[in-house]
Amino acid sequence: MTRRRTATTRTFTTRPHGSERVVHDPLTGLTHRAGIELVSGRVRLSDADVASWPEVHPAAVHANEPISVCWSPLVRCNLACPHCLDDKAVSELARPDRHRIAHLLAESAILGVDISGGEPLLLRELPELIDILVAGGSAVSVTTNGTHLARRAEALASRVDAIRVSLDGPDAERHDHWRGTGSFERAIAGIRAAVAHGIPTQN
Incomplete structure (x- = not known):
């Protein structure tokens, strides 16, 4: 059956x-x-x-603004994946600048903002940034390694429209080979x- x-x-x-009308899906x-x-x-x-x-x-x-953007408000991460493409030499913006950029995105006609990094769940003010973007009419997703998701899921639940968790394998052996011991278990918990x-x- x-x-x-x-x-x-x-x-x-x-x-x-x-x-016509176009629809942006923040999950996919x-x-x-x-x-x-x-x-x-x-x-x-x-x-x-x-x-x-x-x-x-x-x-x-064809429009003056993109349908969606990936915004990396930080390059810090709690993992050290060898295949990471982030340039750790880039200086991290101060909190006021992150809020300024969030407001600029919120005032645009962009339909979707995916907050990435680095590891975005390291940002204490992540819920505030999401609130700014949602108030402007965007759909907001967060791409994360998942290791801090279990402790932050409750605070994000009433705000974020989707979570994307990066996995490098279907089990701990293959995932942890790239991301470090215990990272698969923490991501699954998240x-x-x-x-x-x-x-x-x-995921």
Whole structure:
């Protein structure tokens, strides 16, 4: 017997594109052409409905602003992965500058902001930055190594629209080879905490 997938309702963002509307999915990072009439901004939709709509490459949506951006407000990380692409020589912005940039993004027409790093869960003011972006109408996701997610999931649950956890393997042996002993177990604990608090989570 085939088990039918249960659709869930979660937050997306939408804006006009010519005679159509485009929808940004903060969980997958994909852009879709809407199959129904929608208001602009943050909307609650069935993820199954959105997934059934045709994908559109963001470059095909000619506009003055991108559909979404990845924002790395810090380069610090609690892990030292050999394949990391972050330039640790880049100076970290001070807290007022991070808030200034969050407000600039919030005032734009960008539909989605993925907060990355470095490790964004090291930022104490992460909930404040998310609140600024959400108030401006963006859908907000956070990409994390997951090792601090268990302790921060509750505070993020009422704010963030999606969590993306980076895994380098399906088990501790392969993941920890790259990210360090115990990192897989902590990441899985973080994923479970995020799911338990109702945060749409991808890994």
